[in-house]
Amino acid sequence: MTKATFNLHPHHHVGQVDPRIFGGFLEHMGRAVYEGIYEPTSAHADEFGCRTDVLAALDELDFTVMRYPGGNFVSNYHWRDGVGPVENRPTRRELAWGTIEPNSFGTNEFLSLCDRTGWSPMFAVNLGTGSAEEAADWVEYTNGQLATDITKQRELDQSSNTSKVPLWCLGNEMDGPWQIGHMSASEYGTKARQAAHMMKLVDPSIELVVSGTSLPDNSTYLNWDREALEAVGGFADYLSTHRYLDNYSGDTAAFLTSGAAIDQQIAEIDSVCRYVAGKRRSSKRPFIAFDEWNVWYRTRNRDGMWADGNFPAHLVEEVYDLQDALVCAQFLMSFIRNADVVKIANIAQIVNVIAPVLTDGDRLLRQTIFEALAMFVNRREGRALHLGYEGSTLGSPDFGDVAMVDGAAILSDNGELHVYAVNRSVDGTVDLEINLSGAHLHVVSSEILHHPTPSTQNTWENPHAVQRSAFETSDDAAPLVQLPPHSFFAATFKAT
Secondary structure, eight states: OEEEEEEEOTTOEEEEOOGGGSEEEOOSSTTSTBTTTBOTTSTTBOTTSBBHHHHHHHHHHTOOEEEESOSGGGGGOOGGGGSSOGGGOOOEEETTTTEEEOOSSOHHHHHHHHHHHOOEEEEEOOOSSOOHHHHHHHHHHHHOOSOOHHHHHHHHTTOOOOOOOOEEEESSOTTSTTSTTOOOHHHHHHHHHHHHHHHHHHOTTOEEEEOOOSOTTSTTTTHHHHHHHHHHGGGOSEEEEEEEEOOTTOOHHHHTTTTHHHHHHHHHHHHHHHHHHHHTTOSOOOEEEEEEEEEOOTTOSHHHHOOTTOSSOOOOOOOOBHHHHHHHHHHHHHHHHTTTTEEEEEEEOSBSSSOSEEEETTEEEEOHHHHHHHTTTTSOOSEEEOOEEEEOEEEETTTEEEESEEEEEEEOTTSEEEEEEEEOOSSOOEEEEEEETTOOEEEEEEEEEEOSSTTOBOOSSSTTSSOEEEOOOOOBSSOEEEEOSSEEEEEEEEEO
16 A cells, blocks of 8 residues: 655645636537537527537536637637628638538627626637737627727627626637648737737727647747747737647556646746746736647547538547546646646537537537546635645656656635545555644545546446546544545545
8 A cells, every 4th residue: 555645734825726727618610519509409409599408517517717719710710700690690611620610609699608607708819810900809899888880780789798808819829830820929929919909909908818839849839939928028918828638659557647747838838928027027927828728639630620521520529538537637736736827727628529528419428527627616716735745656758757646735715625636556546645734624525536447438328437426534634545546536624
């Protein structure tokens, strides 16, 4: 039996956890919007054409901010196509994913959905084929208060939405050669600064996300981020970064240690943010928006990413297993540990497309990663604590020795301690001791996600194969939790 200890102190904290790290992403891709969120012909459709079963499932995950409408999609999307009477909206060729876009779901439909779900909208503007003026006009349409032709159009569209858009991405993955309108960092910086200037003149209250690194493997990694931030200057509130982890090798032991990549990437991106702020002699520094993240590899090829004209196309509908869920948990734990610099994060995506929820006709399936995400709900408010780890390590092919138990902790203002732990070992049970500077910890709730076989999936034939379950944890000055191999544990304690 292996033993590990989480050493915590209430005064040794990283910073307040921003609720926006528990965000999602809805892109016009595959069946994410059509046959996902929006399906007027479904037996589950509400008066707005949205699927109530999907929305009920997503409500369990309590997403805070929702990024829309892309993704690669946005670099050839013109927002005016998606407003006005639905019957008058054009059907366009969609170049990013090889399909068509009927535009029956657009700005007002999404903002209405945000009103009903409580999501805070996060829009991405088209800086591929679009212009700075078009971006500013979209801000005017959603947030404008003056009596202009654009706001009058909103009134003619009979928009009763109360949601304004506080957060805007200046393009998407503009560093990637696959991106429509791909350009150099210098070219992007000039265009993004022009757009930022105009958008802020329309609504000075909005916050802006600079398009940063899409893949750390790109040859421009970090240099792109630095050049783009320097060009956008004081308009930059956040810098985006993306990461998808994979298990192409089929090596579970290595895959379960890959979460170490997230801490490394955050540290590298943060160093760029700090450098640019220091070089500008500015007291304002950009923070990190990790606005695309997930596990993705089974469907990451042309056959899985190209629609060949089909609509709606079954694109990248990844079926997840337990080990994927454990890696997803490590993403969120990393964001919590880095609460001082990571302020926004969006899992890509929320339904059908590399998502926690799948639909098939009128059926709905909660995937294994859904179970992991749900374990963070009601356990995420407060200050992230520094975590001192004592215990065994595992050898990682890419990251050297890493902690056998990956963890994070949050201390709430009312004295509740939320603890998360992933046992990364494929065959070793760990006795985990949780020590909050000698405080007595009374168990409020605790649960575990585990299955003897880490490759087990939730399927249509066996939808409940991998589920979180209550887990017995004793009250003690330093509770001892026995974690089985490849498992994810989450608990709330009352500290006295």
